[in-house]
Amino acid sequence: MYSAGDVRVIDVPDPVIQxxxxxLVRVVNSCICGSDLHPFHNLPATPGGKSMGHExxxxxxxxxxxxxxxxxxxxxxxxxxxxxxxxxxxREGLQTSCRHGGFWNANGVGGGQAEAVRVPxxxxxxxxxxxxxxxxxxxxxxxxxxxxxxxxxxxxxxGVAPGSTVTVIGDGAxxxxxxxxxxxxxxxxxxxxxxxxxxxxLGVEFGAxxxxxxxxxxxxxxxxxxTGGDGTHVVLEAVGHMSAYEQAIGVVRAGGxxxxxxxxxxDEAPVGFATFFVPNITLTGGAAPARAYxxxxxxxxxxxxxxxxxxxxxxxxxxGVPDGYRAMDxxxxxxxxxxx
Amino acid sequence: MYSAGDVRVIDVPDPVIQxxxxxLVRVVNSCICGSDLHPFHNLPATPGGKSMGHExxxxxxxxxxxxxxxxxxxxxxxxxxxxxxxxxxxREGLQTSCRHGGFWNANGVGGGQAEAVRVPxxxxxxxxxxxxxxxxxxxxxxxxxxxxxxxxxxxxxxGVAPGSTVTVIGDGAxxxxxxxxxxxxxxxxxxxxxxxxxxxxLGVEFGAxxxxxxxxxxxxxxxxxxTGGDGTHVVLEAVGHMSAYEQAIGVVRAGGxxxxxxxxxxDEAPVGFATFFVPNITLTGGAAPARAYxxxxxxxxxxxxxxxxxxxxxxxxxxGVPDGYRAMDxxxxxxxxxxx
Numbered sequence: 166m167y168s169a170g171d172v173r174v175i176d177v178p179d180p181v182i183q184x185x186x187x188x189l190v191r192v193v194n195s196c197i198c199g200s201d202l203h204p205f206h207n208l209p210a211t212p213g214g215k216s217m218g219h220e221x222x223x224x225x226x227x228x229x230x231x232x233x234x235x236x237x238x239x240x241x242x243x244x245x246x247x248x249x250x251x252x253x254x255x256r257e258g259l260q261t262s263c264r265h266g267g268f269w270n271a272n273g274v275g276g277g278q279a280e281a282v283r284v285p286x287x288x289x290x291x292x293x294x295x296x297x298x299x300x301x302x303x304x305x306x307x308x309x310x311x312x313x314x315x316x317x318x319x320x321x322x323x324g325v326a327p328g329s330t331v332t333v334i335g336d337g338a339x340x341x342x343x344x345x346x347x348x349x350x351x352x353x354x355x356x357x358x359x360x361x362x363x364x365x366x367l368g369v370e371f372g373a374x375x376x377x378x379x380x381x382x383x384x385x386x387x388x389x390x391x392t393g394g395d396g397t398h399v400v401l402e403a404v405g406h407m408s409a410y411e412q413a414i415g416v417v418r419a420g421g422x423x424x425x426x427x428x429x430x431x432d433e434a435p436v437g438f439a440t441f442f443v444p445n446i447t448l449t450g451g452a453a454p455a456r457a458y459x460x461x462x463x464x465x466x467x468x469x470x471x472x473x474x475x476x477x478x479x480x481x482x483x484x485g486v487p488d489g490y491r492a493m494d495x496x497x498x499x500x501x502x503x504x505x
Numbered sequence: 506m507y508s509a510g511d512v513r514v515i516d517v518p519d520p521v522i523q524x525x526x527x528x529l530v531r532v533v534n535s536c537i538c539g540s541d542l543h544p545f546h547n548l549p550a551t552p553g554g555k556s557m558g559h560e561x562x563x564x565x566x567x568x569x570x571x572x573x574x575x576x577x578x579x580x581x582x583x584x585x586x587x588x589x590x591x592x593x594x595x596r597e598g599l600q601t602s603c604r605h606g607g608f609w610n611a612n613g614v615g616g617g618q619a620e621a622v623r624v625p626x627x628x629x630x631x632x633x634x635x636x637x638x639x640x641x642x643x644x645x646x647x648x649x650x651x652x653x654x655x656x657x658x659x660x661x662x663x664g665v666a667p668g669s670t671v672t673v674i675g676d677g678a679x680x681x682x683x684x685x686x687x688x689x690x691x692x693x694x695x696x697x698x699x700x701x702x703x704x705x706x707l708g709v710e711f712g713a714x715x716x717x718x719x720x721x722x723x724x725x726x727x728x729x730x731x732t733g734g735d736g737t738h739v740v741l742e743a744v745g746h747m748s749a750y751e752q753a754i755g756v757v758r759a760g761g762x763x764x765x766x767x768x769x770x771x772d773e774a775p776v777g778f779a780t781f782f783v784p785n786i787t788l789t790g791g792a793a794p795a796r797a798y799x800x801x802x803x804x805x806x807x808x809x810x811x812x813x814x815x816x817x818x819x820x821x822x823x824x825g826v827p828d829g830y831r832a833m834d835x836x837x838x839x840x841x842x843x844x845x
Binding site for chain 2: 254257259261262322419420425428429431432433434435436437438440441442443444445446447448449450451452454
């Protein structure tokens, strides 16, 4: 990406093993993320370009001398942050704060919208999966890189438990997988706020019990109506704009939790006396440690009990990536899968 | 209180039983709260005056026909909100959001800085305690009306558990009792941020392991130094000013929790990408359901295992209340106990 709206597919030098803890992964599938649309809207001119993509699955082509958990030929999932797996944060399941980790597309590490990626700290980062390159499960496995883990993080941090009432704000891939996650954690009622019927239909398939298409005050009133005026115990905010935050405040029940996984596009927000303090509202969430959830979520994916890969509604080749951004930005596609 | 700084002791009609669920309580001890200093600073001219005080203990003088749990002659603690004890919020332990409850000094209900108070919903509100009017435990019992329960709420909502590292911001009565509560919940390290040595000394007695007198960036650096650069898992914010909030952000560890019980004197605050989202910070706390914690905290008070009443460093009679406000506002007194 060279600037807002300017995405190009170019040839770059092949990545190579640099550290004994690296692995080289040939990308089989990657995808475009809703959060990639933020730089697509506002990246300043970047003469050298910026590599993109933070979600990928693929095959290990080579490993450094200290790598012990994956080897050439293994099929692996890469979460959206790389991490050592051994520091105190990683042991606590907060790999996004790893003491030695980092994020793709920074500090000499490439991104997933590519043919191959050098993966630092391969033992802590990659998860080996017993599937082949032509498995029908690939789309669902790919969601474990980010969007499924992010939706699950929202629900888990929100404290969703059997009997919870939940509102999910946003019908993008993360919102829909927050619905699925809330359902898996036992939510009794899941109200999905979203305007795109094809998407909210998938949300209903994932477990939403109600759909509210209205936004703003009208949407809030609708959710209040559905909940005897109270709002829901938990609100999962999967958008990131201030309007979604305000909607979250409007629909959360006293004593409830707003769990944010939409990347906030604001610095300050209402957290004052009337909105937060008197009703004892909790604000939580954040960048999901997707790595922490892969082990937990993988079995049901492998068994076919859940099919989070349904969020992909378009598949393109690597040279179609520029148009993929456009299609997601135009809301023509929910989420675009890229074949490398 | 008639306006900022204008506190008067006046005669008003004696309260009487109005509802069959009321009790009439003769106040034995009440006190002045740090939060009473907010109207003391900014109450607009109020020609009829406003009754004050939301913390009191006393003796039941009369009860309405439907009251079953307390009777004439019982010694009782009144928490700072009255509540029915039976609605869903009360059953969840969030009595401050009771569907039929309310707060003192509003809607025809008086306050604790008085000789007597009509207590609505007496069965849900009052807690009977087996002590006499001359018990040495009265100051500690009085803290269960608000400040001890509020400190405990901070620690509990902050998730303090055995091994936690905790920073407490503020050396007022709530901050000091947040220290005590964190200690009771098993915190391993408790860093108290406060500038008044006599107060922080009491904090050390209550369980603080470190005291940081510096504020702002200097204070943050000190706490970071004490914690290997990381900050603490939990921050208990017992002040309510924006500077305290910013301090909380500065000293909280990634993945940590800021639990606020200082009444926020701002509407908006930083909760954005870098401060909150990437490090997965949780913001919680709020108006404490003191009623919920009385049963839990009372046994150790009655056994003398804890002595939260040490936060009172001045005792006055009812006619000394105006000077009591002044003394607390001038930081001459930590917390003023009022004998009615």
